[in-house]
Amino acid sequence: MKVRVQPEQILASMTYAEKLAQLQIVWRPDSAEAGDLARRGAGALFWPPSAKATNDLQRIAVEESRHGIPLLIGLDVVHGQFTIFPTPLAQAASFDPEVAAADARLSAKEARSSGVNWTFSPMIDVSRDPRWGRVVEGFGEDPFLNAVFGEAKIRGYQGNDLSSDTSIAACAKHFVGYSAAEGGRDYNTTDISVQRLHNVYLEPFRVAVAAGVASVMASFNAVSGVPMHANREMLTDVLKNQWGHGGIVVADAGGVGELVDHGVAADAADAGRMALSAGLDVEMGGSLLIDGEPIIREDLLESARLDDAVLRVLRLKQALGLFDNPYVDELAAATGPDEASLEAVRATAARCTVLLKNDSDVLPLKPRGQRVLVVGPYAESKDHLGAWVQYFASPTTTSIAESLAAALPESVVTTLPGATFFDSDPGLQAEAAAAAAEADLVIVAVGEPSDLSGEASSRSSLNLPGDQEQLIGAIAGSGTPFAVVLMTGRPLVVSEWIDRCPALLVAWHLGTEAGKAISDVLTGAVNPGGKLPMSFPRSVGQVPIYYNHESTGRPARTGGSLAHKRPDVGLTGPNNTDDYFKSKYLDLEMGPQFSFGYGLSYTSFELESSADQTLSVTLDELGAGTRLSFTTVVRNTGTRDGDEVVQLCISDLVASVTRPVRQLRGFTRVFVPAGEERRVSLSVGFDDLGFWTNDHRAGYVVEPGDFRVEIGNGLTSQYFSLTVTPSSP
Ligand code: GLC
Numbered sequence: 001m002k003v004r005v006q007p008e009q010i011l012a013s014m015t016y017a018e019k020l021a022q023l024q025i026v027w028r029p030d031s032a033e034a035g036d037l038a039r040r041g042a043g044a045l046f047w048p049p050s051a052k053a054t055n056d057l058q059r060i061a062v063e064e065s066r067h068g069i070p071l072l073i074g075l076d077v078v079h080g081q082f083t084i085f086p087t088p089l090a091q092a093a094s095f096d097p098e099v100a101a102a103d104a105r106l107s108a109k110e111a112r113s114s115g116v117n118w119t120f121s122p123m124i125d126v127s128r129d130p131r132w133g134r135v136v137e138g139f140g141e142d143p144f145l146n147a148v149f150g151e152a153k154i155r156g157y158q159g160n161d162l163s164s165d166t167s168i169a170a171c172a173k174h175f176v177g178y179s180a181a182e183g184g185r186d187y188n189t190t191d192i193s194v195q196r197l198h199n200v201y202l203e204p205f206r207v208a209v210a211a212g213v214a215s216v217m218a219s220f221n222a223v224s225g226v227p228m229h230a231n232r233e234m235l236t237d238v239l240k241n242q243w244g245h246g247g248i249v250v251a252d253a254g255g256v257g258e259l260v261d262h263g264v265a266a267d268a269a270d271a272g273r274m275a276l277s278a279g280l281d282v283e284m285g286g287s288l289l290i291d292g293e294p295i296i297r298e299d300l301l302e303s304a305r306l307d308d309a310v311l312r313v314l315r316l317k318q319a320l321g322l323f324d325n326p327y328v329d330e331l332a333a334a335t336g337p338d339e340a341s342l343e344a345v346r347a348t349a350a351r352c353t354v355l356l357k358n359d360s361d362v363l364p365l366k367p368r369g370q371r372v373l374v375v376g377p378y379a380e381s382k383d384h385l386g387a388w389v390q391y392f393a394s395p396t397t398t399s400i401a402e403s404l405a406a407a408l409p410e411s412v413v414t415t416l417p418g419a420t421f422f423d424s425d426p427g428l429q430a431e432a433a434a435a436a437a438e439a440d441l442v443i444v445a446v447g448e449p450s451d452l453s454g455e456a457s458s459r460s461s462l463n464l465p466g467d468q469e470q471l472i473g474a475i476a477g478s479g480t481p482f483a484v485v486l487m488t489g490r491p492l493v494v495s496e497w498i499d500r501c502p503a504l505l506v507a508w509h510l511g512t513e514a515g516k517a518i519s520d521v522l523t524g525a526v527n528p529g530g531k532l533p534m535s536f537p538r539s540v541g542q543v544p545i546y547y548n549h550e551s552t553g554r555p556a557r558t559g560g561s562l563a564h565k566r567p568d569v570g571l572t573g574p575n576n577t578d579d580y581f582k583s584k585y586l587d588l589e590m591g592p593q594f595s596f597g598y599g600l601s602y603t604s605f606e607l608e609s610s611a612d613q614t615l616s617v618t619l620d621e622l623g624a625g626t627r628l629s630f631t632t633v634v635r636n637t638g639t640r641d642g643d644e645v646v647q648l649c650i651s652d653l654v655a656s657v658t659r660p661v662r663q664l665r666g667f668t669r670v671f672v673p674a675g676e677e678r679r680v681s682l683s684v685g686f687d688d689l690g691f692w693t694n695d696h697r698a699g700y701v702v703e704p705g706d707f708r709v710e711i712g713n714g715l716t717s718q719y720f721s722l723t724v725t726p727s728s729p
Helices: 007-012 016-022 031-039 051-064 088-093 097-113 133-137 143-158 194-201 203-210 232-242 258-262 268-278 303-319 339-351 400-407 426-437 468-478 514-522 619-623
Strands: 024-026 044-046 072-075 171-175 215-218 248-250 354-358 371-375 412-416 441-447 482-487 503-506 605-611 616-618 628-636 642-652 663-672 677-684 705-712 717-725
Touching (some): 016 024, 088 133, 088 143, 097 143, 097 339, 143 663, 268 303, 371 400, 371 426, 400 412, 400 441, 503 514, 605 717, 616 619, 619 717
Parallel strands (some): 171 215
Antiparallel strands (some): 354 503, 705 717
16 A cells, blocks of 8 residues: 655655755756656656656656656647647637537546646636737637636646546646737737736636636736736735635746846846745746756745745645556557547537628538639648647648538539738739639638747738738639638738628637538538637727727717818817717727627527516625526527527726726527527626726725626627615615
8 A cells, every 4th residue: 555645744855955846847858858857856847748758757756766756747738739629719719618628628638648737728818919929829808708718628627636537737827917918019018007907817817716727827027017927916915815826836938037037137046036935836947956956045045935835836746646646558648639539629610610791692602513612821721720739739630622522522622722821922813813703602711820820929910911812802803702711810900801702701720620610611511600709900000909998088989081170179169079089090990890799690690688677786685696687588580500699798887997898797609490599598796797996905896886788699789777786784
């Protein structure tokens, strides 16, 4: 019977150097070097790409190191290990958290079976600037949507028992505010108000900690001039003391050493001391020891803090069951998808597509025999995996063209490049336009290749790269009906061509079964039901543009015009001009091209909401848990079965600080057969009607007053008034 040694007992026998060795994760592709680190008592290593190599390292750690402590084995399993799911942003577009949960469950199973026991996912950075390439890794511009999807992934990865051979430790990242980088330029300075910090960026992490996330990753940026890797207020006061995070806080790669680049640490030793003292538990990418010797003087680190960090690491290993069994069954290790996982990822991928325009009857494609031309760099490309996949990921099985040809046996499906991703080739365009004139319909498959999004992939333009936009114009000029399928890691500016485009389907980067899933939607085998998790701007100059903005003191009702007549204030006075001196651009219409929460279907829906009588509630009742429910009847008035996403937003009409004009606080995706209706109920309670005040000590408050409750589907809405009355005296 193996004697179970408690973490506290191990800690008591560790030297200072051994404690520091447990507080780092190292990437060493050389197996001998990795083995040496394991022998010296390293706490964690990046996954050596196989179950056998992992077992070899675990065996060295357990049998050859002084304390026999097993290893955490980390990897970025962000939207799949071998079977690749749609990118997280695409998953958010499904407005179905089960899509994220399905990804996390299968990813955890594949990852754990091959030796990974810790993933650096989910990324829950609220993202409002599509120039930032990492918007692809999160769940869009809304805190609530990020919180719901982040929690779904955490529960999917961790399951009910971290020691299960289908569970891995999750990591909520990047804590906090990384996505607020000025200019959307990765790693750039952020400047975040206390109000935004608590009500936008922290909110998904608060929910993640409450859901029991095993780890949190510090972000590269500074908040109010204090880099997050040395930010004691956030890492310790908020994350650990206020929220009770009992797991570990891990650095981002090189984040500790970068305290020197931030200009707050003199050298690596100073940086390490600052980070550990601030509440970081595990360093990543640098080192706290050189040849086994600590770079930080022992007397400079508070021993209680050091021991707390080591205990957090040992307890996570205990929870993962690594002390009982650090090894995996090499014969059972996953190496790629099976039929069931391919079916799962194909179904989830189709749920992530968003139909933004369908003014003609091009879509869905008719099964009758037709001449179908597929053009664009994505006609035959299989680059659908998206950002943050590793070289061992299972590639996309079939291209869009191959999938369509298989799905439309009565039609003749031909393909032409028409354009490349980056270069300009008018000859390709001319060839495609000529072929289009001879076709019955054209599918223009264009977009961003995967490499244009993800880390270190900020763009100053949001237009399609290369001359893909010119290709769309050339196809439009052919007069043949066409539809655009847009693959992208971020919202793009489509204003140059959208008016000439009869149908637009956003297909993000949908993973291993992207081609089949896109074909399922184009042919109508699947009716698209997704909604935008991020606004599509009209112009890059409009960024940041997001739905949950504050009103400002001068909200505009109309867009601007360069051909405008500037009012003569002497004649009209400074305030007597209609909608002129308001917050707008002279050269843009109002609002984004396509809004958060918007998406069409091949059928049509009507929503009829009947608010419950009690549209007034006291603060006491809310505090006691009363929830106000809103029941809506969703009627499918078309001829196709389909999904609709019912969204509940609230607006706090008068508050002690400016509040968003509307905030998503509930949603559900519901299937409604053609001609039928379904009742949907969404509710709001105390946690939905308040906000975190600027005074940390006052925390979260719900203020009495009037609220507007909106029930809609991104196209039409119904509104209700809700009054919160003060507590009874
Ligand atoms: C990267 C990313 C982070 C990732 C880490 C480990 O720099 O910022 O999201 O988890 O390094 O790969």
